[in-house]
Amino acid sequence: MGHAQAYQEAMNMRAVDALMECLKAEGVDVVFGLPGGANLPTYDAFYDAGIRHILVRHEAGGGHAAEGYAKATGKVGVSLATSGPGATNLITPICDAMMDSVPVVFITGQVRTELLGTDGFQEADMIGISMPVVKHSFMIQDPTEIPRSIHEAFHIARTGRPGPVVVDIPQDLSRADIPYEPVTDVRLPGYQPTTEGNQKQIRIAAKALANARRPIIYAGGGVVSAGAGAELTELAMSDRFPVTCTVMGLGAFPGTHEQWLGMLGMHGTRAANYAMDEADLICAIGARFDDRVTGKLSEFAPRAKFIHIDVDPAEISKNVPAHIPIVGDAKNILPRLTAEYRALAADPGRLEEWWSRIRVWQERHPLRYDDSTDSEIKPQYMVQALYEATGGEAIVVSDVGQHQMWTAQYYHFPQPRRWINSGGLGTMGFGLPAAMGAKVGCPDQTVVCVAGDGSVQMNAQELATCAQEGIAIKVFIMNNGYLGMVRQWQELFWDKRYSQVEMGEWPDFVKLAEAYGATGIRLQDKHTLVDDMKAALAVDGPVLVDVRVTREENTYPMIPAGQPARNMVG
Amino acid sequence: MGEPGTKEVLSLDELEAVAGLRTGRKHVLSILVENKPGVLTRIAGLFARRGFNIDTLAVGPTDDERISRITLTLDGALHPIDQVTKQLHKLINVLKIRDLEPRETLARELAMFKVSADGASRAEVMQICEIFRGKVVDVTKRSVVIELTGTCDKVDAFEQLVRPFGLIEMARTGEIAIARGRGET
Ligand SMILES: Cc1ncc(C[n+]2csc(CCOP(=O)(O)OP(=O)(O)O)c2C)c(N)n1
Numbered sequence: 001m002g003h004a005q006a007y008q009e010a011m012n013m014r015a016v017d018a019l020m021e022c023l024k025a026e027g028v029d030v031v032f033g034l035p036g037g038a039n040l041p042t043y044d045a046f047y048d049a050g051i052r053h054i055l056v057r058h059e060a061g062g063g064h065a066a067e068g069y070a071k072a073t074g075k076v077g078v079s080l081a082t083s084g085p086g087a088t089n090l091i092t093p094i095c096d097a098m099m100d101s102v103p104v105v106f107i108t109g110q111v112r113t114e115l116l117g118t119d120g121f122q123e124a125d126m127i128g129i130s131m132p133v134v135k136h137s138f139m140i141q142d143p144t145e146i147p148r149s150i151h152e153a154f155h156i157a158r159t160g161r162p163g164p165v166v167v168d169i170p171q172d173l174s175r176a177d178i179p180y181e182p183v184t185d186v187r188l189p190g191y192q193p194t195t196e197g198n199q200k201q202i203r204i205a206a207k208a209l210a211n212a213r214r215p216i217i218y219a220g221g222g223v224v225s226a227g228a229g230a231e232l233t234e235l236a237m238s239d240r241f242p243v244t245c246t247v248m249g250l251g252a253f254p255g256t257h258e259q260w261l262g263m264l265g266m267h268g269t270r271a272a273n274y275a276m277d278e279a280d281l282i283c284a285i286g287a288r289f290d291d292r293v294t295g296k297l298s299e300f301a302p303r304a305k306f307i308h309i310d311v312d313p314a315e316i317s318k319n320v321p322a323h324i325p326i327v328g329d330a331k332n333i334l335p336r337l338t339a340e341y342r343a344l345a346a347d348p349g350r351l352e353e354w355w356s357r358i359r360v361w362q363e364r365h366p367l368r369y370d371d372s373t374d375s376e377i378k379p380q381y382m383v384q385a386l387y388e389a390t391g392g393e394a395i396v397v398s399d400v401g402q403h404q405m406w407t408a409q410y411y412h413f414p415q416p417r418r419w420i421n422s423g424g425l426g427t428m429g430f431g432l433p434a435a436m437g438a439k440v441g442c443p444d445q446t447v448v449c450v451a452g453d454g455s456v457q458m459n460a461q462e463l464a465t466c467a468q469e470g471i472a473i474k475v476f477i478m479n480n481g482y483l484g485m486v487r488q489w490q491e492l493f494w495d496k497r498y499s500q501v502e503m504g505e506w507p508d509f510v511k512l513a514e515a516y517g518a519t520g521i522r523l524q525d526k527h528t529l530v531d532d533m534k535a536a537l538a539v540d541g542p543v544l545v546d547v548r549v550t551r552e553e554n555t556y557p558m559i560p561a562g563q564p565a566r567n568m569v570g
Numbered sequence: 571m572g573e574p575g576t577k578e579v580l581s582l583d584e585l586e587a588v589a590g591l592r593t594g595r596k597h598v599l600s601i602l603v604e605n606k607p608g609v610l611t612r613i614a615g616l617f618a619r620r621g622f623n624i625d626t627l628a629v630g631p632t633d634d635e636r637i638s639r640i641t642l643t644l645d646g647a648l649h650p651i652d653q654v655t656k657q658l659h660k661l662i663n664v665l666k667i668r669d670l671e672p673r674e675t676l677a678r679e680l681a682m683f684k685v686s687a688d689g690a691s692r693a694e695v696m697q698i699c700e701i702f703r704g705k706v707v708d709v710t711k712r713s714v715v716i717e718l719t720g721t722c723d724k725v726d727a728f729e730q731l732v733r734p735f736g737l738i739e740m741a742r743t744g745e746i747a748i749a750r751g752r753g754e755t
């Protein structure tokens with residue numbers, strides 16, 4: 001903030017114009033939204049504010065797009081909606097952002113203050129409805145609060161454990177005139193996230209690592225949020241520590257590294273899950289011991305002691321009691337832990353036995369599937385083909401279901417922020433709009449979406465947005481004609497009673513793409529798949545590729561829900 | 571734990587989990603919050619969502635009009651208290667939380683009891699009231715209303731004693747608490 005500006009007299013302007021100034025001051029270059037009565041003043045301000053506004057076709061699409069943008073760039077995403085139905089349409093993205101710690105500011109319109117509490121037209125208690133699923137929310141009560149609340153919202157969304165923040169602005173307040181002065185500080189006495197890890201704890205952790213004979217690093221999405229992928233790799237390579245990641249953490253450690261064991265959890269590799277099961281020391285970093293990771297909690301990693309590094313103190317000992325808790329930012333802590341560890345000059349030879357055990361699991365139980373001899377495309381092969389067609393270099397966004405797990409297994413992410421999915425909430429319909437947001441944030445990168453034929457229909461309307469705005473995402477639908485993951489559970493655990501999982505031939509995705517002004521392509525020959533995919537990737541503009549895959553294929557291996565990792569099947 | 575780089579051995583076997591434990595006793599949490607609309611809803615919602623049971627809850631102003639104090643009691647046998655306080659700390663409007671040490675805390679609650687008291691029983695009820703340093707604040711031919719302050723345990727004991735006479739109604743505020751001595755709660 002320049003001095004000239006800071007000393008300048010407060011200017012009178014509409015609160016919504018001040019809102020635009022605040023967004024610019026926060027470095028916002030794009031927002032995703034859809035207008036309505038209660039946020040008409042805000043849209044009037046957008047008309048010539050010089051901020052790119054992308055008109056989505058459904059507010060949920062806008063919310064997920066803001067998430068995709070945030071996950072791909074590391075910046076705060078912004079999503080807007082009007083009051084009532086517009087605002088409630090954002091609830092799923094808000095909850096999704098909460099579960100996966102995604103920094104997004106949601107700005108909703110609200111009815112005029114005189115109508116509040118009267119069940120006015122399009123009134124919904126957005127603060128109340130969203131309260132359980134936000135990091136924080138602001139109900140604007142005076143127009144002069146708007147600038148400070150906006151900056152505080154960005155600060156809260158971005159710092160500590162990132163997350164969604166809602167700002168709800170009544171229509172009459174947003175059009176009022178206020179004296180505007182740039183806000184240069186935030187005052188949040190109740191919010192001071194710890195970022196510096198405790199040195200003594202770090203030292204104890206280093207010693208524990210040096211004394212462990214069967215250690216493993218278990219990294220989660222927190223490492224990606226912290227931008228600490230390189231620091232994680234440094235730590236792992238300060239000795240030969242084996243590394244596994246959660247579905248949110250993929251890419252935090254290079255997926256082709258010789259110390260990489262693959263993803264852990266329900267559909268993780270046997271090597272990763274067995275190593276967790278037999279480890280004597282687990283170093284958890286930015287991970288939260290979700291039930292999809294632990295399986296049966298009482299039998300999770302029975303021999304292990306836990307180092308738990310997390311910026312959110314409430315995650316530590318929430319599910320699994322930690323022995324060495326370290327609260328803080330992984331980017332701050334990991335280099336110090338590595339330095340402390342190096343200074344101990346531990347004998348790397350002590351890990352030989354552990355590695356030979358791990359290598360046996362890796363050799364005996366690689367990820368595998370029965371490839372068909374005819375031209376049918378196996379879903380796993382579809383992901384391998386995509387890996388080859390993109391040279392492993394794309395930002396890959398997925399929806400939710402079997403295709404998500406296969407993508408997590410077979411696409412080897414070389415670096416963080418290349419893999420974007422809905423892990424915590426498991427939101428079908430996340431993929432296509434999130435890919436759109438990622439592409440807007442990273443226009444020079446190839447952005448592909450691996451979608452389910454079920455999931456993609458939950459937000460396919462955003463293809464129109466992509467066509468209108470020239471957002472060139474390449475969507476590859478893994479079309480099995482089923483709500484595949486549910487069908488798999490019915491096959492395995494409900495006697496193959498396939499209840500309401502078959503979706504048949506509808507819609508015709510090629511025609512759907514064309515109707516939306518995108519390019520539609522159908523692929524069904526595995527022998528030409530890689531080349532066909534390359535050709536699809538080379539087409540300008542948004543492309544929807546309908547890839548027909550084996551219909552009844554199961555995602556393996558698998559820890560049946562609520563069972564310990566040892567009981568993996570398939 | 572020694573200096574950086576010292577090679578002393580740290581036996582993994584000796585490491586103990588340091589949190590997530592249940593204390594088994596009653597806890598009194600004194601929480602300072604920003605006096606803003608919706609703060610109580612955020613706290614109540616958090617407790618409901620996470621399955622934390624509140625035994626009592628009292629809210630009131632503090633010496634600073636921008637800040638309110640919430641005093642709540644809960645059972646440390648049912649919940650790991652550190653998890654409760656850590657979740658509370660995540661609420662942006664929560665400024666400070668003290669898990670009050672029983673020995674260093676003065677806790678009081680206000681209660682009102684409407685007890686049947688006709689003829690013979692009246693004198694006995696009054697006597698109990700006196701022993702507990704209660705105050706009779708309303709009398710009719712067939713009932714008295716007694717005002718009582720004290721710790722939760724004292725109020726519980728009083729309730730037990732007067733119940734046999736016919737407890738018509740009871741209202742309790744829940745405990746509020748403050749630290750002993752000069753230091754701030
Ligand atoms: C919004 C939503 N509704 C329901 C579910 C439950 N669910 C999880 S996976 C799945 C099937 C998804 O089908 P599809 O997108 O075709 O993916 P596939 O498993 O076939 O690869 C369903 C219905 C969900 N995760 N999200």
Ligand SMILES: [Mg+2]
Nearest residue numbers: 453454482484
């Ligand atoms: Mg499907």
